[in-house]
Amino acid sequence: MRRKWDSKTKARIVLAGLMGECVNDLCRTHDLRPGQYYKWRGHFLENSHLVFEKPPLPVGDMELAAENEELKKLVGELTLELTSGKPMR
Secondary structure, eight states, rough: OOOOOHHHHHHHHHHHHHHHHHHHHHOOOOOOOOOHHHHHHHHHHHGGGGGGGGOOEEEEEEEEHHHHHHHHHHHHHHHHHHHHHHOOO
C-alpha cells in the first residue's frame, strides 16, 4: 500500500537533507527510499523560486484593482480642483 506524504512533511525531510543530515539516515528514519528523497529534492529545488513570487490576481480582483486605480486618480484630480479653485478637466 502506498503512503501519502503531505507537502509540509516532504519539505521538512528535504530541508533536513539539504542542511547536512545524512540522507541514508533520514530515509531510514522515515522509511523512505533514497530515490524518492532525491526526486523530492529535485522538485523542491526546481520550484523553490516560486515562494518569492506574488500569486496572480484572479480576474475579478484585476478588474477591482483597475477600478480602484481609476477612482484614486479621480479623487486626486478633484482634490486639486478644490484646493486650486481651477477645473482640471
